[in-house]
Amino acid sequence: MYLTKPTFFSRMNSTGAKTTHDEYWHPHVDKVTYGSFDYTSLLYLSDYSKDFGGGRFVFMDADSNKTVEPRAGRVSFFTSGSENLHRVERVQWGTRFAITISFTCDPQHGIADPRRSWGRRSPAGGQEPGAKQPL
Ligand SMILES: O=C(O)CCC(=O)C(=O)O
């Protein structure tokens, strides 16, 4: 498995979206939206009902929805295909922060492993900085 892009930081509040890309509340499948995703992980950085209202993550299932309440430090990890259609409720008040980190099984979509490119000198004979490494 490889890291892929985009990895991004999101800040959501109740003000209107500037572009359709900002409209996080639409139901979607990450593999369709982002192309390279096979697994999506979300790290939440603020708390539902304390830092913001609305903004819960909703898995949309035919029989019943399942809802994740963001909480600082909570991680959600799921496969990015049509089995995990989802949306985010519109934020009613406050600000919601999260980081999305995504993974692919396709080496062609992999990005450089950050462990090997963040200013560390590689030892003599070591791996090239930025070389792709399977996790
Ligand atoms: O922030 C979240 O809880 C999910 C956002 C999302 O679904 C996405 O960016 O694809």
Ligand SMILES: [Fe+2]
């Ligand atoms: Fe998504």
